[in-house]
Every structure is written in structure tokens, then in C-alpha cells.
Amino acid sequence: MKTDALNSLVSGAIWRAEQLEAHGIRSATQAWAEVSSLEEELAKALPVSESEGRIARRGAVRAALKAGDYARANVLTEGYIAEEAVPRSLKATLRKILDEDAQATETRFRYAAKHHSLREARDLARRFREAGAFGLAA
Amino acid sequence: MEIDLAQLREMHTRLPTDLALAMVGRAALALERNHHAPGVRVSLDLERVMSSGLLSWPGADLGEIEQHDHNRITEDGAEAVALALAHRYRAWRVIRRMQREEHADWLLEDAREGGRQVVALEVSGVNRGPLVARLWEKLAQVAKSIDVDQRWAGVVGFEEPAAALHSTKRKKREN
Numbered sequence A: 001m002k003t004d005a006l007n008s009l010v011s012g013a014i015w016r017a018e019q020l021e022a023h024g025i026r027s028a029t030q031a032w033a034e035v036s037s038l039e040e041e042l043a044k045a046l047p048v049s050e051s052e053g054r055i056a057r058r059g060a061v062r063a064a065l066k067a068g069d070y071a072r073a074n075v076l077t078e079g080y081i082a083e084e085a086v087p088r089s090l091k092a093t094l095r096k097i098l099d100e101d102a103q104a105t106e107t108r109f110r111y112a113a114k115h116h117s118l119r120e121a122r123d124l125a126r127r128f129r130e131a132g133a134f135g136l137a138a
Numbered sequence B: 001m002e003i004d005l006a007q008l009r010e011m012h013t014r015l016p017t018d019l020a021l022a023m024v025g026r027a028a029l030a031l032e033r034n035h036h037a038p039g040v041r042v043s044l045d046l047e048r049v050m051s052s053g054l055l056s057w058p059g060a061d062l063g064e065i066e067q068h069d070h071n072r073i074t075e076d077g078a079e080a081v082a083l084a085l086a087h088r089y090r091a092w093r094v095i096r097r098m099q100r101e102e103h104a105d106w107l108l109e110d111a112r113e114g115g116r117q118v119v120a121l122e123v124s125g126v127n128r129g130p131l132v133a134r135l136w137e138k139l140a141q142v143a144k145s146i147d148v149d150q151r152w153a154g155v156v157g158f159e160e161p162a163a164a165l166h167s168t169k170r171k172k173r174e175n
Helices: A003-022 A028-045 A051-066 A070-081 A088-108 A110-115 A118-131 A133-137 B005-011 B017-032 B062-067 B070-090 B132-142 B168-174
Strands: B002-004 B040-046 B049-056 B093-097 B106-110 B117-126 B150-157 B162-167
Touching (some): A051 A070, A051 A088, A070 A088, B005 B017, B040 B070, B070 B150, B117 B132, B132 B150, B150 B168, B162 B168
Parallel strands (some): B002 B049, B040 B162
């Protein structure tokens, strides 16, 4: 798909997600998942050397977090950081986006964070997802 | 300068049709709830150069105003006016909408004079009162935008139709 078409789609998707979020409608998370998917397509189409390519990479990660999909945000970040010729500033920004999200989650679930670190909780969630619920017992 | 919001989609071809219609519809409501009619005179502040223009839009049905959020009418309406003004003033075209963490609402392209530059534009609307304080606030916000060549803020007032479009460049020179 051409970048012009993707840009139009991502504009519409961001606008819809913002409107749903402003009204506190739960499906806003699905709308952000759609934004993340479109930003990822733009990131594939635009090299990291172009400013629009870097904006799309940040957008894909941020929208995944807004969709509540930390695992996807993490996978996207690892992929973008491993790209050839990725600027150091973009690597730092992507890591900062994940760190800030982790801090916000720890603040939100303060009591749980006292007993288990967010890293532990996310690692457990990843293992559940990869192995299924019975995989942990093995 | 004549600014016709009915032409917004032709000015910015990457703007989705439904989004353009919604923004223009809300601009019409924002203007008409302040008792203005299409063809109204609008005060313009373009990089501190004052002028005036004529602002037109497809008529709105004020009976539908209750279906819309009050603040969204002001904000989305301001975006329609600011994008139309940016095109008329600088021939900029929308590339895409930005997520709020990029510190701007829109990414536009400036393809004049051969080279292509990307422009971050942050927009806000004021239903009542002066624009100055909001303009400074939005300039401070868009100044944080990265990976762009130019950073601009646009503020639109609806009580007495007015629009300001400033870049952060001049502000830096003054400091």
C-alpha cells in the first residue's frame, strides 16, 4: 500500500481513537491497536533515516501501549532498536517510552508493585502466552 | 485572503473525507453559535503581520449542536480553520495526524522552493476571549516536537473570528 494511503488511514484512526478516549468509551483500546498496526505498516514503508519513518516507529510503540499491549510494544521496540542505521536518539526515545509506561503502571498498581516487580509480572504473562496456562506447571 | 472551508479536502488530499467533513461541520457550528454567517471577516495574525480575510463555510444546522461535545466543536473547528489557513498562507499540505506525545496535532509538508520540509503544527481553539495566552502555550508545546524542520502553532478564535499562525523560529531569535 502506498504511504499516502497509509497516512490517510493513520490520520483517521488516530482521530477516531482520540474521540473514543475523550468520551471514555472502552473500545478506544481497540482503536489504538488499529493505530499501532497502521503505524507499523508506515514504519515498514519508510526508512528510519527519514523523519516520518522515525515518527511512525514511535507511534507504533506508543499506540500499542495505549492499546494495553505491552508485549507488542516490547517486540516492536526490540525490532526497531535492532535496525541498521537506527539513530541513538531514537533508541533512547523508544526505551524511554517503555520505561515511562512501566512507571505509570507501577504507580497505578502501587500495592501489587510492592510485592512483585512489573518486570516479574510481565515475564509471567509472557510465559503464559508462550506456553499456555499448563506450561508453567511443567 | 479568502478562506473557504468547503475546499479543505481539495487543499489537503491526504485528509480522510469523513474527518474533513466532521472538522468543517464543527467549524460551522463553532462560528454559527457565535452568530456569524458565511463570508464573515476574520482577523489574521500571520507571523505577527496583521491583516484580514473572508471566511466561508457550508452552512450548519444549529439544531444538531447538542449531538456534539462543546469543547470538541471548538477544537475540531479550529483545526479546520487552521489547516485551511496554513494552505492558503504557505501552500502546506497535510501528511498525517500525529499522536499527542509528538507535541503537535498535524504533520504537514512544505514543498515550496524546490526542497521538501516537514512541519509540525499544533492547533487550538478559543470560543471566547483573546488568543495570545493560548498561542504562547501552544508554541511552547510544539517547540518540543522532534524530527521536523519547522514548528508552528495555530490558534483560532470564534467569538470575533480570528486566527493566528506563528512559528517557534522567531521566538528563539528574540530570546
